[in-house]
Amino acid sequence: METKRADIVIRDKDHPDSAYIIIELKKPRLKDGKDQLKSYCHATGAPISVWTNGGAISYYHRKDPNYFVELTDIPAQAETLADVLREDFRMADLVKKFNEQTERKSLRQRIEEMEDEVLANAGVDVFEEVFKLIFTKLYDELESTRNETRQLQFRNTGQTEAELNQKIQTLFDKAKDKWEGVFSDSDKINLSRSHLSVCVSSLQDYKLFNSNLEVIDEAFEYLVSKSSKGEKGQYFTPRYVIDMCVKMLDPKEEEFLIDTAAGSSGFTVHGIFHVWRKILEDEGLTASHLFTAEKKPPRCEDYVRDKVFAIDFDEKSVRVARTLNLIAGDGQTNVLHLNTLDAERWDETTDNEYWNDTYNEGFRKLKKLRADKSGYKAFEFDVLMANPPFAGDIKESRIIHKYELARKTSGKYETAVGRDILFIERNLDFLKDGGRMAIVLPQGRFNNSSDKRIREFIAERCRILAVVGLHGNTFKPHTGTKTSVLFVQKWNDVKGSEHYCPRTDDYNIFFATQRKSGKDNSGEKIYATRNGFLLRDEHGHEIVEHDLFNHENLTEDGIAEAFREFAKKEKLSFATDFFA
Structure with a gap:
């Protein structure tokens, strides 16, 4: 089988084995080859492609596996794709975009699609990885709702897969600090960079807050x-x-x-x-x-x-x-996290150091409600x-x-x-x-x-x-x-x-x-x-x-x-x- 080769490939500086920009060169006056260029990007995961015949030149950003948008330029040496795109996307923009969707898939349907497309063979615990992403996105929405000028971070805005991975990992760490006792300090997102990129793109325009629980x-x-x-x-x-x-x-x-x-x-x-x-009504506030x-x-x-x-x-x-x-x-x-039916073993459970770090405050309050303080x-x-x-x-x-x-x-x-x-x-x-x-x-x-x-x-x-x-x-x-x-x-x-x-x-x-x-x-x-x-x-x-x-x-x-x-x-x- 014939192996096709790209004309020029610029590698990701952080991961030299990964393509960052693929360039297709054509003879003057020829206009073909754009579909072929996109297929190269699809095969390699390269986020940027350039087509030129020496006179005309086109720049493309591969947002999703089969979705390309035109760019006005490519990043300079010290820039990232995000610098070129300069996406200004706040919570109000997410609300507007979410409400404008005519055929809205449920969150479960999106997860099922992610599972079919990338997660089924990713070699990871699907529950854990999707849970981490939802947890992270909830935090991102919370922060941007309480600070209207803050840009949403849970978005694939043109970074390399390595840069996106670092951004989402950092966001996940902040979410863990905000809501302790759900993940351990050492937990990380274990999806590969390419799988994470697809999953973020799939979830980024879905609004979790202000939605039906x-x-x-x-x-x-x-x-x-x-x-x-x-x-x-x-x-x-x-x-x-x-x-x-x-x-x-x-x-x-x-x-x-x-x-x-x-x-x-x-x-x-x-x-x-x-x-x-009842409280909001008593205080004269709208429940919404x-x-x-x-x-x-x-x-x-x-x-x-x-x-x-x-x-x-x-x-x-x-x-x-x-x-x-x-x-x-x-x-x-x-x-x-206790076995309701086996209260006899609760003291054994609560002696565990990790359990204590996570649940001690709530357990201390529960103990105050005992009718008999001896058990x-x-x-x-x-x-x-x-x-x-x-x-x-x-x-x-x-x-x-x-x-x-x-x-x-x-x-x-x-x-x-x-x-x-x-x-x-x-x-x-x-x-x-x-x-x-x-x-x-x-x-x-x-x-x-x-x-x-x-x-x-x-x-x-x-x-x-x-x-x-x-x-x-x-x-x-x-x-x-x-x-x-x-x-x-x-x-x-x-x-x-x-x-x-x-x-x-x-x-x-x-x-x-x-x-x-x-x-x-x-x-x-x-x-x-x-x-x-x-x-x-x-x-x-x-x-x-x-x-x-x-x-x-x-x-x-x-x-x-x-x-x-x-x-x-x-x-x-x-x-x-x-x-x-």
Whole structure:
């Protein structure tokens, strides 16, 4: 096969094996050879090409594998391509460019394309490398939002691949300093220079801040589920299910909130947003987007720093959750990497030096909420929301023997117990008297005759507030397991107490079933339409078709609104804001 050779190649000064400028020379009056020149650039990765026939001369910049733009000149010896391009690109420009896109791909779709094009055979951990890039870009957007004159740095603006690599590495290091405890000090971006260049070009025009949090969460769910999440039957909860739970339990600014099986921390982040709306309204401020880079009022940051906690045993999920909570709390978070079901070993875990460096501040605050300072069994949380793993059993006798629900009717212990069963008991231990909980459980726990003892255990300790049956497609494509959300409030017979919930044998329970699925049988979201057009919220996000709650007064009242009316009639102690 014939090997074609370029006429002149100028090498990258930092990496002499890499082409920097390729020059194609033609005889006078000839005009061909430009496509051939571009193919040379594509094959070598050279960012600059020059075509000339001795009279006419053209300069090109290869921005993407098959996308070239004309230049007015090439860099002088002491210049870079970025000096020639002189791109002036601030946050306002990114917002404008993002909003002008007519066919907008989701962040997940962009990641899938990157995986297909460069990451699949890059010999790297895809989750780690994409996570680093998103983490870095979030930091870049935050800095340029808070300083409107600052140029965005997460852009391929004509540097050599070596220069771009150095710029992004430096930006990543600054992000690590800003949001500690997600990556170690020694972590670096491990993509090759050419792969990094393609990935940056793919992500640079996608706006992460001021977007629907679901955009980022969907991307992380895809990445985490590919590596570990689905193995234990733990799947991220759809955001519309989370919002229903938050609206029904109505967490307040003065209350302590926790998720004991946090995943990406959707319950706590949306709980934060719910409380923030109240704070901003109280201070006469507009809520606008809640996942934003703008500085929040001190009350908002204080709430995240002092009142909100999350725990998960999956290290990757914890790091995702910490990132989202760190941003929400402007550098503060109480997301902890612990095994909720094995509190006996927490002291062992916390003795680890690296763990201590990362999580000690949040763990110190968690310990203050213990009901019994001698151990980690009981806590004093006001609100708990969780979707624990509902596949796989716990078989360690050491753990099983700590739980009453692990006993048979004979008094002997089971040899294996479902994780979700142990989470029911453990979660109730986290709540103070009068505290309330929403927990996603397999439908069978509510009607299997073999699970009667579980239902009796719950009823003995709590008032059952509500049971909401979710559609069978809710957790597709991961699983078709039918689930329901159980809402309870722990009995509290102390009259005059803030969370008064007097024990009674005769009370009403709210039951509801989701009719509009939100997803089709393949697990793809179904979006609401009106008059043949997609229904969007005030920020341009498509609205999922469901009947769980009224979305910003754009859809009909749903299950959450019906429960609020029920709560008012029942005069539930936490329903005071429902009368507003």
